Amino acid sequence: MIKFDDLGPEKLIEVYDPKLQLHGFLVIDNTILGPAKGGLRITPTVTLEEVARLARIMTYKCALAELPFGGGKSGIRADTKKISREQKFELIRAFARSIKSLSPSEYIAGPDVGTGEAEMAEFIKANGSKKSATGKPLKMGGLPHELGSTGFGIAQAALVATQFLKIPIKGAKVAIGGFGNVGQFAAKYLFQLGAKIVAVSDSAGTIYNPTGVDVKKLLKVKEKTGSVTKYQNGQVFGGGEIFFLPSDILIPAALGDVITAKNVDKVRAKIIVEGANLPVTEAAEEILYKRGVLAVPDFVANAGGVISSYAEYRGYNPKQMFEEVSRKVVKNTKLVLEKSKKEKITPQAAALKIALERLKAKEK
Numbered sequence: 540m541i542k543f544d545d546l547g548p549e550k551l552i553e554v555y556d557p558k559l560q561l562h563g564f565l566v567i568d569n570t571i572l573g574p575a576k577g578g579l580r581i582t583p584t585v586t587l588e589e590v591a592r593l594a595r596i597m598t599y600k601c602a603l604a605e606l607p608f609g610g611g612k613s614g615i616r617a618d619t620k621k622i623s624r625e626q627k628f629e630l631i632r633a634f635a636r637s638i639k640s641l642s643p644s645e646y647i648a649g650p651d652v653g654t655g656e657a658e659m660a661e662f663i664k665a666n667g668s669k670k671s672a673t674g675k676p677l678k679m680g681g682l683p684h685e686l687g688s689t690g691f692g693i694a695q696a697a698l699v700a701t702q703f704l705k706i707p708i709k710g711a712k713v714a715i716g717g718f719g720n721v722g723q724f725a726a727k728y729l730f731q732l733g734a735k736i737v738a739v740s741d742s743a744g745t746i747y748n749p750t751g752v753d754v755k756k757l758l759k760v761k762e763k764t765g766s767v768t769k770y771q772n773g774q775v776f777g778g779g780e781i782f783f784l785p786s787d788i789l790i791p792a793a794l795g796d797v798i799t800a801k802n803v804d805k806v807r808a809k810i811i812v813e814g815a816n817l818p819v820t821e822a823a824e825e826i827l828y829k830r831g832v833l834a835v836p837d838f839v840a841n842a843g844g845v846i847s848s849y850a851e852y853r854g855y856n857p858k859q860m861f862e863e864v865s866r867k868v869v870k871n872t873k874l875v876l877e878k879s880k881k882e883k884i885t886p887q888a889a890a891l892k893i894a895l896e897r898l899k900a901k902e903k
């Protein structure tokens with residue numbers, strides 16, 4: 540059920556073309572701060588409801604990051620493992636044409652699950668305006684997701700959280716659930732900060748080595764074989780086990796709703812940095828808070844991607860973009876954790892309060 544409240548959603552659009560087998564969704568949640576910003580995801584299961592939930596997260600994320608963007612999201616239902624690259628591009632172009640009257644004026648696309656710089660290039664070609672999507676290739680004047688802004692921001696948020704709990708980042712044990720764009724760069728940057736990556740999962744399973752994996756080697760294994768489970772030096776578990784292995788910092792970086800009231804008691808980490816959108820349910824957030832586990836909310840920790848979109852919009856270079864991601868994510872993570880401590884509310888509730896205050900201030 541899609542909920543309507545005083546923020547939105549302003550527009551819900553579903554497009555269908557039986558000839559092309561295109562089934563797409565666009566939700567413009569709120570445009571108080573500017574055109575709605577949010578990624579285009581391609582998965583076999585995406586629904587209008589899922590897109591609406593994610594669009595709302597984008598409204599909060601942009602408000603919290605003090606960006607001149609509203610919240611939106613779009614999706615195409617397709618199984619990219621079963622169609623060719625050209626068929627996928629055709630779906631993107633058809634979708635871009637069908638929502639052209641709203642983009643870039645009210646909606647600006649970006650990469651998400653199943654899309655990257657090449658897909659954004661196709662979206663722009665069909666739309667006709669370079670302003671209709673961010674995350675485009677460098678040669679088109681873009682700052683592609685492939686630079687790793689979100690994973691970089693996750694590492695920065697994790698660093699702030701460790702400082703907050705006075706845990707040294709050097710040697711801190713990290714478990715990362717999902718080894719795509721977010722997970723890989725989070726691993727790379729946390730490794731650079733001296734953390735020990737002890738567990739990593741992807742859709743094939745989990746690799747665990749309590750003494751730490753070599754991230755560079757793991758990246759190569761993933762690229763060559765398609766799965767982290769082929770990394771020779773460690774124990775292999777099922778994908779879901781990653782959340783319950785011993786670690787200091789747990790980063791769910793793949794799917795939503797993976798930590799729930801039902802399984803949260805098995806989580807052993809001291810810090811959770813939410814890389815994916817909505818990976819921890821509200822009920823689980825409450826339980827974690829009562830147990831003293833610090834959970835940095837998704838729309839605080841994973842804002843690097845949309846901050847990079849803003850940097851691209853402003854014509855920044857990659858160095859300026861990384862500086863902006865670091866500045867905003869560090870500032871907001873500190874603000875949220877301090878507010879949570881002071882007001883004795885979950886970090887999620889604290890972040891929501893700040894985002895809503897920023898939205899209301901603009902409304903006046």
Ligand code: NAD
Pocket residue numbers: 650651652653684689716717718719720721722740741742743778779792793794795814815816841842844845
């Ligand atoms: P991606 O498609 O690049 O990677 C997804 C990863 O999840 C892959 O490694 C895949 O193997 C893994 N995965 C899929 N099913 C799994 C399962 N059952 N168990 C374990 N792993 C599984 O996607 P991404 O861009 O890294 O995005 C990941 C999450 O982060 C999504 O929820 C996305 O909405 C969110 N997010 C991404 C960005 C970004 O900039 N990429 C920004 C904000 C939020």
